[in-house]
Amino acid sequence: MKALTATALAILLLLSSAGAAQQACTLRVEEENLAFGNGESLKYAASYLWGLIFTDVGEVDMNVDKIKEYPSEWQVTINARTHKFYDKFFKVRDYYEAVFSAPEIRSLYFRRDIREGNYAMKNTYRFDNENNTIDATIQKNEDSAKRMELVHEGCTFDVLTYFYYLRNLDYDNVYPGKIFKLSIALDEEIYSIRCRFIERERKKTKSLPKKVNCLKFAVEVIAGSVFTGNENITMWVSDDRNHIPLELESPVLVGRVKARITGFENLKYPLNYVK
Numbered sequence: 001m002k003a004l005t006a007t008a009l010a011i012l013l014l015l016s017s018a019g020a021a022q023q024a025c026t027l028r029v030e031e032e033n034l035a036f037g038n039g040e041s042l043k044y045a046a047s048y049l050w051g052l053i054f055t056d057v058g059e060v061d062m063n064v065d066k067i068k069e070y071p072s073e074w075q076v077t078i079n080a081r082t083h084k085f086y087d088k089f090f091k092v093r094d095y096y097e098a099v100f101s102a103p104e105i106r107s108l109y110f111r112r113d114i115r116e117g118n119y120a121m122k123n124t125y126r127f128d129n130e131n132n133t134i135d136a137t138i139q140k141n142e143d144s145a146k147r148m149e150l151v152h153e154g155c156t157f158d159v160l161t162y163f164y165y166l167r168n169l170d171y172d173n174v175y176p177g178k179i180f181k182l183s184i185a186l187d188e189e190i191y192s193i194r195c196r197f198i199e200r201e202r203k204k205t206k207s208l209p210k211k212v213n214c215l216k217f218a219v220e221v222i223a224g225s226v227f228t229g230n231e232n233i234t235m236w237v238s239d240d241r242n243h244i245p246l247e248l249e250s251p252v253l254v255g256r257v258k259a260r261i262t263g264f265e266n267l268k269y270p271l272n273y274v275k
Contacts, residue, residue, distance in 0.1 A: 025155040027168060028103050035167040035243055036268055038066040042244060043263040045207075046080070049256040058082040058092060060259065064164065067099070073108065075099050076160045092116045098160035105165045110158035110185075123187060125150075125158060132156070138188055152190050156183040167243040171215060194220045202274050203236045205247045207262045211274040212246060213239040240272035 029035075042062040047054040064076040080094040094116070099109040112123040119141065126135040132154050139145040157165060162184055180195045198216040205212065214236040235248035244267070249258045264271075 025104070025106065027105060027165060029105065029168045030103050033168075034102070034268070035241055036064055036164060037266060038064075039266040040064050040268070041263075041265040042261065044245075044259045045262045047258040047260070049258075054256075054258050056083070057086045059262075072102055073099055074102060074164070076164065078160065090117050096160055098158050100161040100164065105161065105168065107156075107158045107161040110160065112186075121187065125185060127158075134185055136185070136188070146188075148188065150185055150188075150190060152183065152185070156185055156190055159184050159186060169243075171239070171243070174215070198234075200239060201236065203246060205236070205260050207260065208246070208271075209273075212236075213272045213274060214246060215239050215243075238272055241269040242267055242271065 040063070044060040044062075045056045046058040046060055048057045049055075058081055060078060060080045062076070062078045064074055067073045067075055076098050078094070078096040080092060080096075082090065082092045092115070094114040095111075096113075097109075097111040098107065100107055106129050107125070107127045109127070110123065110125040112121065114121050121141075122137075122139040122145070124137040127133075128135070132152050134150040134152070134156075136148050136150050137145050138148065162182060166182075174197050176197060176199050178197045180197075182193050182195070184191050184193065196218045198218055201214050201216045202211045203214040203216075204210070215238075217235050217237065218232040219235065220232060233248055233250040236246050238244050238246055244264070245259075245261070247258070247260045249256065
């Protein structure tokens with residue numbers, strides 16, 4: 001029943017979708033041209049395959065807001081939780097938070113506080129982007145918190161900031177089969193993730209009134225308690241200036257999980273429905 005865990009992780013890693021070729025972190029986008037705006041909210045249903053039927057077992061909320069006291073910084077939060085009925089089987093309460101700078105979109109701060117059944121994990125990162133280091137504090141379950149320094153080669157992100165970084169790249173010339181790589185920090189490690197662009201597709205997602213023009217990707221996931229490391233997450237991202245995830249699906253150790261968008265507010269641009 002770690003369905004919501006897998007879904008939340010997939011959404012966070014989501015736009016490993018393309019553009020990771022820009023490893024020099026040269027992206028710079030002025031506020032008026034960003035793919036997102038203040039107060040954008042995305043909501044997802046998390047489903048697990050019971051027999052032959054996907055059943056909604058939880059929900060994920062993602063919000064981004066401009067920090068008034070620091071006008072060049074943005075805060076993003078994610079809350080993931082199982083529905084009350086499924087708490088008795090496997091209760092999930094996950095919280096993620098990140099602060100990133102603009103217009104270059106670089107990680108500054110990250111917090112991960114997850115509780116999934118009897119498992120708990122906390123990460124706190126403070127990024128030093130000049131020296132390519134991360135001041136990390138890690139606590140698993142009831143163990144004592146560990147303080148460490150993570151060193152990387154540059155252009156490494158927390159999973160939330162990378163989501164917003166990649167939303168602002170140009171995918172007009174992406175072609176089927178193209179492979180991209182990205183670098184993220186999670187728990188005590190720096191991970192490299194590979195992603196392959198599959199095709200452009202018109203996708204009908206439940207809760208949306210029409211089909212949407214999408215970019216379809218396959219992402220290799222991190223091996224661990226949920227994934228074996230041999231699966232791919234398949235995802236569909238809106239092929240417009242928003243670049244928001246609309247649906248994703250992946251196998252896990254037992255069964256399959258799916259997430260689909262159920263609502264959104266304050267999108268900066270109209271969704272690209274098929275006419």
